[in-house]
Amino acid sequence: MSLKMMNSVSRTVAVASPSRLTCVSVSANTAGGKKTVSGGKTVSGNKTVVGANSESKRQTEVAAYLETLPGYGPLSGPFEGVWDPLNLSATASLGDVRRWRESEITHGRVAMLAAIGFIVGEQLQDYSLFYNFDGGITGPAINHFSQVKQGFWEPLLIAIGLAESYRTSIGWATPKGTGFNQLKDDDEYETGDLGFDPLGLKPEDPEELKLLQTKELNNGRLAMIAIAGFVLQEVAEPGVEIFEHLFFNVEKEVIEEIDEIEAELGLPPSIPIPTL
Missing domain, CATH: 1.20.5 (Single alpha-helices involved in coiled-coils or other helix-helix interfaces)
Structure with missing residues (x-):
């Protein structure tokens, strides 16, 4: 083998990263004691690490993004900062985090309405002023649905379908390839902002808006716990x-x-x- 061939020996090495195995073509320069990566960058030493930087960058971006969301900091007590006991954010992308926050806000709003409806429904069930509250629906709220008369479910399903269709058109991106079930980008849609503000309560100041969003998030979290407690209590004591x-x-x-x-x-x- 000639000296020229010895100085230009090409081989492929496998470089492991936390998320994937990357193959990198490396040319060994035996005369200079250096290795040249196929991208043209010359590095010294015995090892070349590829892929770890991208994983570290992803984790840094996710952590930085979480700190910008409403609910982060002392105002989100009793859990200051990001409450993530299962450490789901460690392997999540920005798209995952935004979709989870959208789900949390949505379920919090539904839970706030449910908690109020749970109590009001039990107190007003004997008043004929309210539809289906004519004495035919009685007892704990967990049994009310089974007592609802015909003609209630159809309008309810139509209303829910219209509301969800509107929410989807506002916040969700058009599915493309593997980009299914993803929200629109930050510059197109802010999580939870559906433009519904009939009373004009949304402040223009960013700090005041973030404070109001944090309050909504905290009350939504409390409502999810409350409605779960209501249901479990009535299951534990049937008829009460x-x-x-x-x-x-x-x-x-x-x-x-x-x-x-x-x-x-x-x-x-x-x-x-x-x-x-």
Whole structure:
């Protein structure tokens, strides 16, 4: 083999990164003791790492983006910063994070309406002023849907379909290739901003807007926990409504305290403890 051939030996090396295996063509210059990557960049040493920089860049971009979102910082207490116990952001892309935040905002808004409707529905179920609240729907709210009369579901499904179609047209990108189920870019759509502000509450100042968005996010998170608690409570105690359960416990505690005072004074119990 000639010296020229020895000085120009080409080989392919596999470089591992956290997300993929990359093959890089490297030319070995035996005379100079250096290696030249196929891109034309000359590096010294025995190893060339390719791919780690892109993974590190992705993680840095995701972390920086999370810090710009409403809900980050001391105002999102009791969990300051990013609450990510499963560390999902470690392997997520910016598109994933934006889609998750969109889902969180949407479910928070639905939960706030659900929590109010849960309580109001149980309190107004006997008033004929409200549709289907004519005495035919009674008991805990978790059983109301099974008691709804015909003619309610069709308009409801149409209304939900129109609302979701509008939300999709505003925030979601047209599917292209592998880009299915993705939101539009930041410059086209801000997560949660559907342009619905009939009362004109949206402030123009960016800091005030972020504060208001954080409050909405926090209340949405609380509402998701609350509605889950409502449902589980009524499942645990069949036939008992939320406020009936709460007021029953309060009433029972008051009566027990009165009985204790009467016992200390040597008086007979004047009010019996209520039973369901």
